[in-house]
Amino acid sequence: MHLIGSIIHPLFFCSVPTRYTTWLLGCGILLSGSWVKAQSTTLASINLDLETQDKARHLPAGWAPGIHSPGAPTPGYQVQTDSVVHQQGRYSVRLQSSYDAGTNSFGAAHWAIPARYQGKSITLSGYLKTEAVQNGFAGLWMRLDGPNGTLGFDNMQKANLQGTHDWQLYSITLPLAPEAKTIYLGGLLVGTGSAWLDNLSLTIDGKPLTQARPKATTVYKADADTAFQKSSGIAFSKLSAQQVENLAVLGQVWGFVKYYHPAVARGDYNWDKELFRIMPAVLASQNQADRSRVLSTWLTGLGPVTSPVAATVSPSKIRVQPTLAWLTDGKQLSKELQQQLLYLRAHPAAATAHYYVGPAEAGNLAFLHEDAYAQMAYPDAGYRLLGLFRYWNIIEYFFPYKYAIGEDWQPVLSEFIPQFANAPDALHYRLAALRLIARVHDTHANLWGADKVLTDYRGNYTVPVSIQFVQQQAVVAKLRPTTQAAPTVLQPGDIITTVDGEIVADWVKARQPIFPASNQPTQLRNMAGMLLRGNTPTVRLGIIRNGKASTLDVNRVSLSSLTPPTQTAATDSSHRFLRPDVGYLTLGQISTKSLPRIMSEFSQTKGLVIDIRNYPAEFVVFTLSQYLVPRPTPFVKFSIPVPSQPGLFTWTNALHVRPGKGQAYPGKVVILVNEETQSQAEYTTMALRTAPRATVLGSTTAGADGNVSRFALPGNLSTMISGIGIYYPDGRETQRVGIVPDVEMHPTVQGLQAGRDELLEKALELIDQG
Template sequence: MLFMKKSYLFSILFLSFSTAIFAQKQPTKSVLNFDFETIENGNPKGWENFGNETYQKALDSLDVKSGKYSVSLSYTDGNLGFKAWAFTLPDNYKGKSITLSGFIKTENVSEGHAGLWMQIDPSLGFDNMNKKGIVGTTEWTKYEIKLPLYPDKTDKIYVGGLLVGKGKMWLDDLKVTIDGKEIQKIKPYFKEVFPAQLDKEFDESSKITTFDYTSTHISNLKMLGLIWGFLKYHHPKVASGDLNWDYELFRIMPKIISAKSINERDEIFSTWISSLGDFKTTTFKQSKDEIKIQPDLAWITTSNFSSKLTTLLNKVKIAKRTNNHYYLAFHSGVNNPDFKNENAYAKMVYPDTGFRLLTLFRYWNMIQYFFPYKNLIEEDWKMVLEEFIPKFIQAKDETEYTLTILEIVARIHDTHANVWEGNEVLNNFYGSKFAAAEIKFIEEKAVVTQFYDDELGKESGLKVGDVIASVNQKTIEEFVKEQIDRTPASNYPTKLRDIANLVLRTNDDELSIEYIRDGVKSQRKIATYSSDKIDIYNFYQSHNPSFKFVEKDIAYINLGTVKKDFLPELWEQFKNSKGLILDLRNYPSDHNAMYILGSYLVYKKSKFVKFTKGSLKHPGMFSFYTTYSVPNKKDKNYQGKVVILVNEITQSRAEFHAMAYQQSPNAIIMGSTTAGSDGNVSIISLPGGISTMISGIGVYYPDGRETQRIGIVPDIVVKPTIEGVKNGYDEVLERAIEYLNKN
């Protein structure tokens, strides 16, 4: 999965529009003003708008699709950005999918697109037609977008239209349907209310403030974190949704902090567990599945708890559990964890001490029991819990709090894990302005590889191939050392990939740099720009065409842009070539292309991957459960050599594709270390409205070899050089062509 594309940027902006949740008990009697005909104070009733001030919104009575009115958006002058009309659906609805359709007319749309947009909160679905947006001048045309529905998880649904870049667009006659039926004809759906949701005691504060702690406090809080999380995922009472488990933490925590002795502490724990009530136990049978990771529960007997507490914990360990849990489910078909009913407490910009410890305990236990690569953390995760207790207590403001989260997230070594959704605190910390130069680490040096804007690049005085030696009197080596521990990634090259984006980022209008060109070190000041003036996401976008012949008999396919529907046509062009280059130094634009393209490359149906999944009945256990195969076309087998290009940008879906194409008997992997992060992601919400993710399923080769952290290992290692960058060479591609000509 990739998160730094423009579509995600606009998703970030839209997320800030989210406000309340569905709380009404009766259908809302509101006007679904999808045709803009109901006007109030000169505006279409129920509609809001947001985005850049350089855009004008208007009610139009002259250019309409039908009726008296349409609405328009137009760019005026100044910084480019976007503007959107937005309507919040008054209710929640049950169904498989929701479709937004409507008519759009455009005039001279450029440097962006016009389109419909729809968002389902919290972070369940988003589409702004980024990949199929409208450009140029067009007459009234009907468009539609569709998203899957998750009614039991949905808080709010937003619909509307937007303009990105220059030009003008008109919007009219919208329609929203659920599984083909107009929502006006569908009864609203109300989620089941659990007792846990009615507990409001600590909505405003945990009532736990910062305190002077000792090593005993830290030890006791560590045991609280262990036991609280163990009960959360093992005790049937918690699974039922009868208890707000966050708030139960705030009820027990002051008692644990005040405990005068270990005996008193253990008695508090024992009384607490007993108060949860009795439950049925069971004898667990040996699983028939191949187990990859066993639960880590030895601490129950090695922590020197009292015999009474140990007995109670061991009884909970064998509690009879079902596959229904208030705080956890597994996504259908994929089986990655769904951390549901986890309140993000978004209004708490800087949560108090109790909530900060809740953040640590919640995240730590999610990793402890449901991170499929916990075995690759390569340190005792329980010691990490103890290490971070004082860090979360001491975090003195929202910046330190957010950076502490980033630091513990980095400890799981997963490139999918980060603090996502355009976190404002991190944006302010790292800076909202960027130099025009794009930086990559080449030969472990910070090298200018291209410019986000050519004219601004010329003004900077820098050239492609320049090596940045220091920024604001801090050497690049010092900068990397400073950032490395809070840069979540599966391996070192991928950490450098992400740190590169921070090298020339700041809140200042300029940066003082030292750079090396042709062995000579120079100094200069370079200007910085806001993101609406330069395309800072250029690094992640694929610029090569989908298909071409790089030599007469060597074909090239760019998986970052190719679509599955074009592959049969492309097959006719490359089937008789002697060599095929598959470029995966990008994020594949079409996941299903893998099966079609792969079927041309393998000579027989070939298993290429197997997965592990977690367990609700045995939290912390991961077992292998299924394999995937590349199908083959018996009459269409590519006979030429295949070279698959990879590097640190090859992540998740791209790594998955590489594993499939590797099944070709004529294929090799060429390039450098990939991101080492595969598997469908699971979202984790933390207090303060902070969102992170994990790789939610284990992805392995059929023989059990790891892919996480290791990535797709090249058969032939080829890395760019500074000299090659300076001269505009794609050395990895050139090496692939050389290989195919010799073999």
Template sequence: MTRIRSILKQIRRVSILPLLCIAHFNGMAQVKPTKPQLNLDFEKVKNGRPIGWGITSNSQYAGQLDSGIVQHGKYSVSLTHLDGEGGFGNIGITIPYSYPGKKITLSGYLKTENVSDGFAGLWMRIDPKVAFDNMNKQQIKGTQDWTKYEITLDLDPTKTKAIVFGGILIGKGKMWIDNLNIQIDGKDIATLEPIAPARIPAEEDHEFDQGSNIGTFELDQNKQKALKDLGLIWGFLKYYHPQIAAGNYNWDYALFRVLPKILAAHNQQQRDQVLTAWIRSLGTYDTQIDTQEEHREIKLRPDLSWISSSGFSATLQLELQKVRKAKRNGSNYYIELASGIGNPVINNENPYAGMDMKDPGYRILSLYRYWNLIQYYFPYKEQIRKDWKTVLDEFIPKMVAADNTKAYTLTTLELIGNIHDTHANIWSKNKIIDEFRGERIAACYADFIQDKAVITGFHDKERGNIAGLKVGDILTSINGKPIESIVAEQLKYYPASNLPTQRRDIANNLLRSNDSTLQLTIQDGKKVYNRSVPTYPMDKMPLYSKYRNTDTCFKMLDRDIAYFNNGNAKRNYLSDLVEHVKNTKGLIIDCRNYPSEFIVHDVCSYLLPRATTFTKITVGDISTPGLFYTLVDQKTGNTNPDYYKGKVVILVNEITQSSAEFHAMAYSTHPNAQVIGSTTAAADGNVSPFFLPGGIRTMFSGIGIYYPNGDDTQRVGVKLDVDVSPTIDGIKAGKDEVLEKAIALIRQP
């Protein structure tokens, strides 16, 4: 829920994925593993790079060989922060095997220079999700000379498929890494023989690597029903059938084998016969009697009513009910729950990044993959507020018709929008989306103020002045199209939890274009005029400057009113701030941002008189997919007679999202707190990322966050005590009207 936690999750599950995938898809085919040449001292070099290593090199971080600063030999590797906030750079290598032994230790030397806003460290991960450490707890910061560090993890040869390790820099500064060593139970890894990972049938099936072999077809009423039935059953089997959970089938390719038979069936009877035979062919399993879940507070139960309401034959229904009662052991090849958190970790889903999405089989697979993940593992499915099965019905013809990459990508984006989750979108750079929204942008930006699109600032003030625009100008049309029409057309392509957040995101892209100019109609008071505004390449504009917290995290607004910016506060600042704040009349906590660190419990230990429940959290269940239950209520604060006695006013708006909402909920439990502002982004909880065919990366909120009394936060947002929003006149005058209201509330007797 925090930026750092999000970064760490990316490191665990995404950032090293290309390295791991190389090992996974090539290494799994090897019967007799050969000892890897690990180049742990970086002395083996080709084309200026250490052989075998993957090193971050992008606009934020640069990794490179260094021959001037070394701990041993001729070379070390350095990682340097270049620009931006909240990122990380890493160096990594994958061993696509396991080894005999119980403990594995990675050691090595690190040197740091001005590391801040994060830490430096070694990292090691035992896949799939056996163990992980990146020295987060040691918090190596600042400047220090070469120092030896080590990580030790449990090694389970029966589960381990790969060992991934290296060095990492989170935040700013520079680090060097050199002279690594790996030992297993005290023995150098070079002296040990690797163990080939156990063969998993799902990973041995490559029949459809080049395409699904599903040709184009006309979608009539019979085929529409056939595809809906298959989508329901395919996903149900994926998460409920023990043989599939064990990894005994490549379930994507199983779809491509049965799909032609389903499309060829002339009626429901023939389809049911095909589906019944298919289920019986999957193998045997034990069943169990339905158990009561009285020991858990159930929030959401599986929706399996379709088994009996879809018009299936009695024989097919019986087979499906048997699978429903199958004895499951709480593990599944395709999904697990994150340890200690509970959000889904979606495994072994091939992104098919190079697949031509003109292939109808892969488009159908994409719809089924997404729809069933939401069906069984989205904690807020009931907040969708319509029968999710109708969405499957709606998007079957859309996906069948989306016979090119652009149409497929936009249809997928529209599908994602149906879950109404601000965490859910097409993330990472996507060329189709960039071209669709425009690869150029004007020098100014807009926000929706009082339901109008209003110029509120400039990416580049000098270029903005050249365009003749000023803060407070109202946009009424772009290229002759009214703003209201643009919004109405674009809403389906902007997934978010609520309308204010959709409009937030639309506003960010209103002034994008593929043309060199935009024709704007502008209203300034009673005056209306047209203006031709130049656009510039997106990469030439500081697009996120409006969200950066450049102000200090703390200041006194008056002698008795303190202001605390939650967006750029650091944990190590807090003890000093307490002395400045404790005798003030009021404390304003600005959550119109995203926290730079997860400081909620640190702040609440000062704010609250006692441990206080501030949220309920719900999680899913691998043994009963579609079931969600409540964990122990979450508390914050502790016994503190010297807690803050003044008024606390928390500021929120549509930028307050996820971790910021979580922080605001906790702060609002102060005995004299008020939350003021406008509707928040209404998407809380740790995210679960995954890929869809075509290399589309998306995610959804993976755990449910509720108020202690069970009230919703998803789609609703943080509860407001006072609703106050900026006005156009206030924007023109340069006022922060929400902050002014907070000061007025504190001044009230």
């Protein structure tokens, strides 16, 4: 899973379709925990039958409308109690669009409760009634948040509940992650029409909450440290070269101790606050000796290190070693400080429990207790430096592809200290963070979420077209539907040469440092969605159409007026016959339960085109590949972090796809990929290309594979990284490289002008060649 303003790209193993707007973000944007506080609730007070009313607010007691802040309705929607239409009792909640509801808009009602329960799964059930729902859907929604963002989300989008329907019972289920902190639930209406919600229930492993086991809680000393809530106390007008050096050494030592020291791992210290306590003395140090003395005394004060010697790992299992040569750098560290750090290196914190790092489901790590400091829209200098140190050290110790970023990571810390320290406002702080993130070259890494500062910077208006970079030129690929009546004067195939007088190539070059991506095609993909955005209702564009240059004043529309792409439909549009002997399957609309029927229909064809120029609607790596492979076949292996030795990554055994019960599909398989093929889509391609007669056709994919690990930065900034390494069984890379096609092909300007799918045409040609 990538969000830039209101446009996202997908996460690995997280069903977020490509380029969906914020109301469709099932992985951490919609109904963000940064603004919703979990009410202090008892089981008896959870008002799921909606019968206890807050008459002053025209809502069930404890419920709130909208998502922008508690009690603030979404513009264009009424969210309130209905005493006339109800499934049981006397009341329901009605969500109704008004005349000014945009297609990208939604209305929601929510309740939030602490996740105090043990179990494997949690299910929300409830009754829904709809009337004339169009341009969207209605649904129940539920979301689980952990210390660093969303752990699970479902909004019934795939059910595609549209039109008019009487009361019907629905349910959604999520895995109940042990690290979950808050449960958010409610009803949702996307688009226009009306929806009613009533008679809800919440169960854990099929049992009501009254029978759910309470979750054991651990009390940490770090949680009791409430200092520096409003300010770090760090301020300076200008940093000297000595102070930059001091801060760089502090950042490295602080991060190393954070992940290696047993006292920090136990949660005895809030390491953010300890940074602010030690930073003034480090800043005041006049030389290496002064600085080392301050840091050595600080480490001694943490108490003795009694951890056992680190376990030995077989060299054959190691993919990446920690880069800790700086621990013996005599120019930066005194002998005494070196000895302390080396001893800590040899006796790291135990892997069983760490206050700041925990296991995630796929072998990657969950970053814990990383406070977003959401109350600080523009954090002060100390908190901004905390953001830099936090990010730099997470990359240093837990990014599986640090070796592939193309430069030495250590000097990057010193380079960015002035940028973070001197950022004059909230926007420049965010731009500094984007420049830092971009240096990692991971398409999973970005600033995610509907951040108002960045949205205003990028523009609240855009031209309703999709832009695609073809042969290094910005080309109109297609028109986008909008609720605003005026059609655009642009046409598919138009080449955009200038935007308000700025040459497109110059626009790209100037902004590349703030567009994180694994490779250039993916960076251009992301930039294409921003090229025509702005805060004025019109934009002057230089274009080339049919070989002739001209200048046009083009109307923009509000972002909220754009009709989002949908990966669900009233009928199954995931497959069709391109001709009687060739089947076509697009994973952007695939349903696992329909695969047996689809593959039965295609069983006698001579060729099958599988289109993965999208994000799979469902995880079909094994369920689809079983129809294509005749024998167990390895397709991937992973590198995973070793929590007890931060910076160390080890190999796993290869994972296999396996045949099903019937005969493997005998025909030619052509898999279509491009820069939209990202993360789970790339992983799926790796599996499907093991079919004996498979050919991958297209261009460089996004080059970002591996389950993601999320964390926050001060100022309520949300980011993440690829958390595990993904490799072919023989060790070949996928990060940055992407899935290398067997046959490389790109669309052309002429093809876009004619509305042709040139890759699909080539796929048919390859099938005919046998």
